[in-house]
Amino acid sequence: MSDELTYGEIYAPIYEKYTTLQGKVAEVDDTVAFLERYCSGGSALELGIGDGRVAVPLSERGVKVDGIDNSRSMLELLAKRTDLIKAWQGDISHFRSEQRYRLVYCVYFTFTLLFTREAQIACLRSAAEALEHEGVLVIELGVPGSDPRVGRQQTTTARLVDHENTILNVAVHDPLNQNLVSTLLWFSGTSVRRLPQRVRYVYHQELDSMAECVGLELAERWGDWARGAFTERSERHILVYRRGSP
Incomplete structure (x- = not known):
């Protein structure tokens, strides 16, 4: 997954300023509140944890957060912010974890940095395998039609x-x-x-289909982190997947 590595190494020096300008820092409270409700005292795993923009405030709410990122520079930024989060360098499309999580999440456009459909399906499969039986996967994506x-x-x-x-x-x-x-x-x-x-951009119907391939089914779809409705005017969507019925 060399593209995520390149992204992280290039963006790390300016990531905080860039995400601030893009409005991502301003919406962190809504993001964390959205994610926290799915943890229920359990643990969470962030795919593409970066500098901890979301993971750090989520951990401050009492959630045990782990993370994966392909960029050593991003992980160094995270380590400077906190020593409470266990994070390791790895490929989010092919990872294994002995621990099972109540929540696995992937925010911003990190999922689309996986440049092929095959890599994206592999990521969903890895995430599904890392979930507890009642766990959920949350993914934030842009809507291609609005791009x-x-x-x-x-x-x-x-x-x-x-x-x-x-x-x-x-x-x-x-x-x-x-x-x-x-x-x-x-x-x-x-x-x-x-x-x-x-x-590689993904349409929401396609993502639902890919999720079904790895045993996940759509539970909720929202237009933003404040749980606004997903409509034809939405520029992004927040998807919540659960394990499908056996």
């Missing part, structure tokens, strides 16, 4: 413009494989950063 890059071969879009920062996304779209290969150009003051990304 201006999908449906066009090449695009240049503005992701953020304020008094200090301009972030542009230049992308090439491969609709056959549902891949987007892009570069973020971040202009801040007199500096310019080039941040490459490679993702």
